[in-house]
Amino acid sequence: MRILHTSDWHVGRTFHGRDLLGDQEAVLSGLADLVAEECVDVVVLAGDLYDRAVPSGEAVEMCMRVLSRIREAGAQLVVTPGNHDSAARVGAFAEFAAAGGLHLRTRIARLHEPVLLPDEHGQVAFYGIPYLEPDPARHALRARADVPGAGEVAERGHTAVLTEAMNRIRADLAGRDARSVVLAHAFVTGGERGDSERTIAVGGVEQVPGSVFDGVDYVALGHLHGPQRLAEHLRYSGSPLAYSFSEAAQRKSVWLVDFDAAGLAEVRRRELPVPRRLATVEGRLAELLSAPEYAEYEDCYLSATLTDEVRPLEAMRRLQERFPHAVHLEWRPEGGRATSPLRYAEAVRGRDDRELAARFVADCRGAEPNESERELLDRALREVAR
Template identity: 45%
Template sequence: MRLLHTSDWHVGRTFHGADTLPALVEVLAAMADRVRRERIDVVLVAGDVFDSAMPAGRHVEALTEALGAIRAAGAQLVLSSGNHDSPARLGANAAFARAGGLHLSTDALDPASWVVELADEHGSVHVVAIPYLEPVVLRAALPEAGIRTQADAMRWAMDAVRAGLAAAAEASGAPVRSVVLAHCFAAGVAEADDDAPRDIRAGGLDVVPVAAFEGVDYAALGHIHSRQVLAEGVRYSGAPLHYSFRERSPERGGWLVELDAAGLAAVTWLDLPVPRPLTEVRGELDALLDDPSLDGTEQHWLRVVLTDAAMPLDAMRRLQARWPRCAQVEWAGGAGARTGAAVRERLARRSEPEVVDDFLAHVRGEGASEAERALVLDGLARAAAAEAAR
């Protein structure tokens, strides 16, 4: 059996305010083409199918068309809900969809509903799609389970998965091959350099150990937007599009997982197109605008770090004249390199005129002139007089 591991489609998400739907439609169409050419049997989506619990109509239509194209290319689909999805909305008509080869797993409290039993020439394969597990919800519904963290929730889920696989093996008289989908933050992820989801922070509270996935042939993880390998059979595929400049891997695609009679046979990477690459440049504004080495990047998503001694005026407009998709500008030159904490500490020790002088130095790289200082002092004196007259 050949399965394509994907995740985090985030249909409806924007990139720094720009619509990404046309690019995502392009990538998902390419995915359907790869399914046909690579003779893929199953496409997995490990959570965060939509970016919102209430997706717009055009986002629902785009997803429906993409799933239909993949199904027409010959693959069944297994989707689990992520923390961005509404389980009720994503799982609507799940029983009807199953008849057409689309399997939706959204009920976190019903492990039996997570199991999709498929088959190839070697026998049965259990694809177990664990929906996103919210510890607070599970703790309220299952007080006896002692669930406090994401790790506790995943241990509970994987215990149920292993028990189900053991029962299936006993019934069939042979081990059952298995693939698990899970949407979580797993130990070993290099989170500092990636676009970790908005509700996840490293530090131990919601980290799931890799060992939690023992007992299955392959764990298809979602929640992190760049591809990562935690173990041979435990991987993140990343998102099909870049959704942040912090995402670590420039490539986009999915893992082609091959199962033989004994279990996991091979895992290889399948590239998908990158409609608009990410580019980061650093330097002084005028030099960047005239830099011939940057020819060909005009249609990239661009992040710019300016090193001018003074913050240039109207920098974004000037940059977008060359790079229409310039999305982020940061000034790191002169006084702009100071951290906010350092500025606050400095302000706490300054008089009001000095605070104004520091502010001007912070935003433009040089303090007030003598004429400006005179105006500031006059304005402060007038304000003090008005306050005293009240």
Template identity: 55%
Template sequence: MRILHTSDWHLGRTFHGVELLDDQARALSHIARIVVEESADVVVVAGDVYDRSVPPADAVRVYDRGLAEIAATGAQIVITSGNHDSPTRLGAGSSFAAAGGLHLRTSITSITDPVVLADRFGPVAVYGIPYLEPDTARRDLEIEDARSHAQVLGAAMDRVRADLATRPMRSVVVAHAFVVGAAASGSERSISVGGVETVGAETFSGVDYVALGHLHSPQVIGEAVRYSGSLLPYSFGERSDHKSVWVVELDADGLADVRPRELPVVRGLSSLRGTLDELLTDPRYADAEDDYVEATLTDAVRPVDAMRALRDRFRHAVHVTWERPNLGEGVDYRERVHGRPDAEIIAAFVADVRDAPRPGERAWIERALRAVVGEPDSEVPDGELALFDIDLGVRESA
């Protein structure tokens, strides 16, 4: 039997405020083509189908079209819910959907109800374990003292092994968890609420293959325990990832082979650094013009309306920060301010976030400091104070 292992579609997710549904729809079409090319018998999706428990209507439409493309290949589909999904919403109509080859496993009661498929070697049981929140799952699993993910997943796997003992056959578990030894990419939502979030790989012993979801980088925890990673990169920390799915082969004796199939890059991610003029003119950055771009600007003075300027060249620029150069790298804040007068520290702060304060602005800083310590005030010329107020407001709004 040939299984395609994928996870973490996160349909409806935005990337720094940019909608990704078109990119996600293209990625799902790529998966459907891989199913055809690999002659896969079943596609498993290990949770986080959606990015939120109440997905937007457009995300549901992309989900529906993506499933239709995969189903048109003739493959069966097994889906579990992740920590971003609503188990009830995702699992709606599960009995009816199963008749068309879509098998939804989103509840604790379905853990011991595997999808049983068959190939020329006999039956294969595919068990779906949805994301289990310890505070709620422990009651249904009848382990009231459980507080950690390891405890509730251990109890779920005990049920899987007990059921498997009644029907000895090859087996696959599809689960959503954070396994010890894996590395997070930074774009995952923590699942630590309710107890310790990690579980040991040994928790999943006794089955032929474990298809994991939750972490967004493809990873091998053990030969038979793997993360496929997310459908697309969802943070700039994933820009070097090669997004992929696993093609899993089962023979008569169990796991025979696992190999990756890379997903085509829908849109690249680039992190650029330099002055605004360098980023807009340097030919070295030509390859990033169609990427999602985050830019760190190193101009001596914060450029005005930098994002608008960047999008003239990088139309998919999504994030820009300004890092004032020569701020004493390697020197901590305490050393930088030690022995300096308060007025000088405040003036340096204004210079760091904007530019150097002018004489009238420095007079206002001195006046404010005197008010704080209760010293007699000295007059600041009305014209200079008014100029400071107006100038600061204009610069902040810019």
């Protein structure tokens, strides 16, 4: 059996205000071509199908088109929700979807019930652990006599609820003659996070040890957006697109996981296309707008740091004349600010309204207002007084 491991699609996400649905559909539709090319049997998606609990209609329609293309290419799908998803919404009509090859594993109380898919060596059991928010999950995981390996979750935190979930999965697996795959959405110790993952910390602790997942053939992890190998059988696929400038250097990819009669046989990495590169530049605005060495960034999503001593006027508009996909701008003058910021009480002591307004302009822009600007401030203050 050949499995494609992906996660963190975040369908419907924007990038600094830019709509990414077109980019997302281009990359995710390419997974169907990869399924056909590599003869993939099962695609597993380990959480964060959508970027928000209530996705837009356009996001849902696009996601359905992509899932349909993957199914038509010949693969079945197993999907679990992440911390961005609404498990109830993702799992709607799960029984009907399963008949068409889309297996939605969204219910905490049933996480020990696998999707059983056959190959020439027997069965592979796919267990989906939806994102477990610790306190609600503790109640959902209350011990039940009909659940093998079930126990009460006495402790709080991510490790406790994931340990209980895995105890139930291992107990069920012990009664089956099957190889195993677990999908989980969590922050496992040793993983490297970026800037675009929403924190799942509870009480300051969000990481869980990799040993929690011992006893299964392969663990398809989601949540961290960079592709990572924590152990041969324990991996993050990462997100299919970069969702922050901290991910600019990442090579987005999926894992192709091969099972033989004994279990995990081989894992290969396949890189995904990049619809638009991310780039960061730094310098004075005039230099960025004219220097030929920046031409290579004209079609990139761009983050610019301006080093002009005085904050340039209409900097983003001017920047976008050359770099139409500039989306982020910072002003960091060379050598830092001339004066250190004062506490509020010190900043206002002994100053009248005219001085305070002028000081505000200077702090924001890095230069004192000129005479015409001071006249405008005086006029505004007179209007307020009148």
